[in-house]
Amino acid sequence: MVAVPPPVLSYARAHHGLVTSECLHANLIGRHARARLVRQRFLEQVHLGVYRIASNAVTFEQQCLAACLAADVVICGPSAGRLLGLRRMPRGPVHAMSYRRKIELDAVVVHRTTTLGASDIAERPDGIRLLKPSRLVPDLARFLDDLDLESVIEQLLDRRATSIPALCASGRRLRAPGRDGSVRLARVLDKRPAWLKPKDSDLEVRVLRGLAERGIHLIPQYALDIGDVGPIHFDGADPEIRMGIEVDHVEWHGGRVAAQRDKRRDRRALQLGWQVVRVTDDDLATDFDGVVDELAAIYLRRSTERPAS
Numbered sequence: 001m002v003a004v005p006p007p008v009l010s011y012a013r014a015h016h017g018l019v020t021s022e023c024l025h026a027n028l029i030g031r032h033a034r035a036r037l038v039r040q041r042f043l044e045q046v047h048l049g050v051y052r053i054a055s056n057a058v059t060f061e062q063q064c065l066a067a068c069l070a071a072d073v074v075i076c077g078p079s080a081g082r083l084l085g086l087r088r089m090p091r092g093p094v095h096a097m098s099y100r101r102k103i104e105l106d107a108v109v110v111h112r113t114t115t116l117g118a119s120d121i122a123e124r125p126d127g128i129r130l131l132k133p134s135r136l137v138p139d140l141a142r143f144l145d146d147l148d149l150e151s152v153i154e155q156l157l158d159r160r161a162t163s164i165p166a167l168c169a170s171g172r173r174l175r176a177p178g179r180d181g182s183v184r185l186a187r188v189l190d191k192r193p194a195w196l197k198p199k200d201s202d203l204e205v206r207v208l209r210g211l212a213e214r215g216i217h218l219i220p221q222y223a224l225d226i227g228d229v230g231p232i233h234f235d236g237a238d239p240e241i242r243m244g245i246e247v248d249h250v251e252w253h254g255g256r257v258a259a260q261r262d263k264r265r266d267r268r269a270l271q272l273g274w275q276v277v278r279v280t281d282d283d284l285a286t287d288f289d290g291v292v293d294e295l296a297a298i299y300l301r302r303s304t305e306r307p308a309s
Contacts, residue, residue, distance in 0.1 A: 002033045016065050017056025021049040047105055065128050067096050067108045074121050075130040076139050083130055086155055087202050088148040115174050133162040138174045141181035150188050151205045157198035164194035203281055204235045204247045210292035216299050226268040242274040243302045249281045275302055
């Protein structure tokens with residue numbers, strides 16, 4: 001067995017079990033020694049010039065980094081979304097982007113682009129390069145439907161990772177005739193004024209979209225000042241008729257203390273003339289359309305009883 005210097009092992013630990021031929025060469029492991037390590041199954045070649053220490057399990061992050069180490073590419077599409085922890089990301093092969101050049105990597109889908117600048121790219125401490133959120137969203141528009149794209153935008157806005165003006169500017173820069181992603185992004189952004197606060201959860205996005213499809217447009221994350229126990233942030237509200245909707249998630253809103261706080265806030269809102277309607281994620285999982293129909297019926301009754309001023 002060829003002796004492996006400690007700096008090589010340290011490099012691998014910091015890079016998801018990967019080493020490069022440059023790292024090996026710098027530590028006096030030349031081409032013939034590398035070949036012996038491969039034959040001895042200590043190393044496994046992933047791409048040209050990139051090796052995995054065979055005792056390390058294959059991971060998604062490792063696959064992304066291997067592509068970045070092997071070629072001048074940037075992780076994009078759903079792969080970048082997964083690295084950022086975005087919801088609604090489809091699974092599949094690693095997607096990467098190259099500037100103008102045609103690059104082929106095993107098990108990696110490489111997309112060529114003419115619109116990729118240094119300001120579009122972020123590099124993680126482990127060496128993975130990926131698109132920044134404002135550049136990533138237009139790219140994701142190729143892979144997601146309208147509702148999923150809207151949900152991802154809301155998640156990034158909630159994190160303050162981007163803004164509606166930044167997304168609009170990025171969309172204009174990347175617009176191209178016949179590109180489905182450009183059309184989809186423009187359509188989704190046109191539906192959302194820049195001043196709206198971000199919606200917190202994917203389920204909330206779906207509920208508000210379902211109501212909008214029924215002709216009911218609520219303001220997301222509407223804040224109502226209710227004094228010493230407030231403010232309360234409704235998931236969706238119409239201040240004209242003083243009605244707010246809350247989507248309760250077991251993992252977020254569960255527990256005795258949280259339930260007591262919500263009930264206390266609901267009572268205070270009632271004193272101010274507001275009607276608070278709560279639904280749970282379990283309700284929506286069981287009969288989503290039925291629950292949204294119920295919310296629509298309650299809204300219509302409320303608007304009849306308390307016409308907008």
